[in-house]
């Protein structure tokens with residue numbers, strides 16, 4: 001699920017684990033998510049991970065100042081839909097952040113807010129399949145006039161533990 005809660009479930013071979021965290025520095029926040037896999041990936045796990053890797057980079061490529069947030073969300077949703085996983089996608093692609101962890105603009109289908117230079121937003125597509133598992137990759141980026149600067153430096157290759 002997109003935002004899980006702690007439980008007694010033990011980590012098992014074959015589980016995806018999404019790790020969502022950030023830092024607070026001088027009052028400003030960051031946000032990131034990486035998904036790792038325990039053991040060896042099966043074909044479906046490899047495929048879902050590759051889809052999220054691909055569409056997350058499509059999200060990064062589509063961010064720039066001067067367009068509404070919903071355009072970025074739509075570009076990513078179209079890519080997820082190509083693989084027929086849209087019904088398992090998260091409701092929104094990302095959100096602004098700064099003094100608070102979730103701020104406008106929200107990058108979702110209703111977002112008419114125009115992205116501005118130097119806004120900080122997250123790009124975090126996810127696929128969540130009930131009783132199977134989920135994958136999300138999240139970066140924090142700064143909007144620029146012709147794109148964005150990605151602040152999150154961690155690898156996005158699938159890490160097997």
Ligand SMILES: [Mn+2]
Nearest residue numbers: 031122124138
């Ligand atoms: Mn986030």
